[in-house]
Amino acid sequence: MGTDHIRVPLVAPGTRAELGDIETRILKERGRISLLYQVLLNSAPIAAGWESMLTAVRHRTTVPAALREMIILRVAVLNEAAFEFDAHVPHALAAGLAAEKIEALKAAQPADLFSDEERLLLELTDRMTRDVKVPAPLMDQVNARYEAGTVVELVATVAAYNMVSRFLVALNISH
Incomplete structure (x- = not known):
């Protein structure tokens, strides 16, 4: 094409x-x-x-590359942005995210092979992307686990890649 x-x-x-x-x-x-x-x-x-x-x-953030790429890939799946997903698979693999986890991100509910930390970030990603509003108990868990700067960076990662995927989809940028 x-x-x-x-x-x-x-x-x-x-x-x-x-x-x-x-x-x-x-x-x-x-x-x-x-x-x-x-x-x-x-x-x-x-x-x-x-x-x-x-x-x-x-x-330029403190978010580990594998977690960042996991978030980006999940946003791409949720927003049906195949171009974004395909562009970030090599980055995710290079960052050490296992191929099985990359594949699992495509599921409605990702598999149990993710760590507690990864599941927490996937829940944050799903809520921000699907619902926009993040329930207080979920944000309490995120704030309990990370320093404020990292919380801002994690939320900015989800938000930024929602912008990217929505831009790509709206303007029909694909392979």
């Missing part, structure tokens, strides 16, 4: 002089200007803000 199904035009890297600085930042952080960023470059302020926020979430 080509890119003709995407609902806005792609911006080819190097075709708009005014995007040079943001393209340089994207290349520095990502190593390439992906299909997603070719869409985002339709708006320089959004592309720049997106790059800053998602780089902070993925590379």
Whole structure:
């Protein structure tokens, strides 16, 4: 399938002089200007803000990479964002998330092979993604387990990747 199904035009890297600085930042952080960023470059302020926020979430928090990638994959499943899921499987594997766990994230209720900590974060992810509101007892458990900064980072990870998946799905960005 080509890119003709995407609902806005792609911006080819190097075709708009005014995007040079943001393209340089994207290349520095990502190593390439992906299909997603070719869409985002339709708006320089959004592309720049997106790059800053998602780089902070993925590379500058205290959340262990395997937990972060588990959250991202679960959000992608819940929002039916196959492009996001497929893009993050290699990152999850590299972070040490077992292939069986990656597969289990596709289930309505992930299997018992997850640790207590992972199940807590999956419940947080599911509640934030499906219901938006997080029940007080669940947040009490999260706050009891993590310092405030980590709680903010975990919630920001779920929220940020809900934004990513919803953007991808709305604009029909897929393989």
